[in-house]
Amino acid sequence: MYEILCRSPERPFALSAHSDVPQGHHAGLVLHMRENRSHLSEPARQTFAVLGAMMMALSILPAMSGHWLVPAYCLMTMGALVFALEYNARSKPAGEVLEIAHGTIRHRDADGRATHMPCLFAKLDAQAPTPSSLRLILRSPKASVEIGRCLGLEERQALIPLIASALSQGRR
Template sequence: MYEFLDRSAQRPWHLDRIGAGRSRAPDTPQLHRLPALPVVLHMQENRSYLPQGARVVFTMLAVLFIAVTLLTAARGQWLVPAYALGALAALTFALEHHAKSTPASETLEMDADCARVRIGSDEAVSLPMTWLRLVTEQRSPTDLRLILRAGERRVEIGRCLALEERRALAPLLQVALTRAKGA
């Protein structure tokens, strides 16, 4: 998921956190409705929440799976229940670990002078706006990379987004870069 945010001209760049004082752009930004400079593009990995009803269904399926494996154990096939319980334990652990981990996020901040890219909690990479251009690399129909390039420096952005989101973001980002260079 991604969203374009407005950034107040009075807010200095050294305040790195996106939070207080932001105004959200429309959920489906059009090319002519991008916010004015400075622009903040926040991208975050889409996480689907597993509601309580889905957990109940998952538990019922697990119980049914265990019942079927116990029937095979009654025939003397003891490795089947052990394997089934191990697989269910691994799946449950993976789901819980994934739900508790923080989603990947990226932030791109642009003004008339430079663009700053922050991936996760890493240090921001500054790129001069005069030489900055967006390069899209598509090696296959299922792979699209968005790369900001300024001279020899390259920063890939949008790695936390799905393919459809990167395809939708590319023209919007190109327009935002053109506006930022023209300002």
């Protein structure tokens, strides 16, 4: 999931959701990217609980035959799934910020690492080793950074023309 914002040249450090820049001036691009993670709704949690109860009910027959590992395995599996869902819901989603404005590219990832490079010699390299994977790498003579790691394939494909256009405008 990503959000596109414009940066006004009159207010270089203030974000605005719409461009109030006169025509002919490049406002820049601010791109907030975040991992798309949806939480389970209450009906989905109830369905998950019903499936767990059915799994335990179906393990009764093997338990009556003396196979006690089947219900223990079912119980451990359901506990591991619940733990994984709760851990994922509480953890912070991965995110990145990419800014292309005033001839400079700034990239900041979720860990706080920041990369600065000039727009003049920067280029966007889209590597697709397989049809289901795509890596977007911004390269300049002194630095390179992979962007959009937290996005899905379709979102990365949609960003290629947007970033290429912002780079060409940033070189002017």
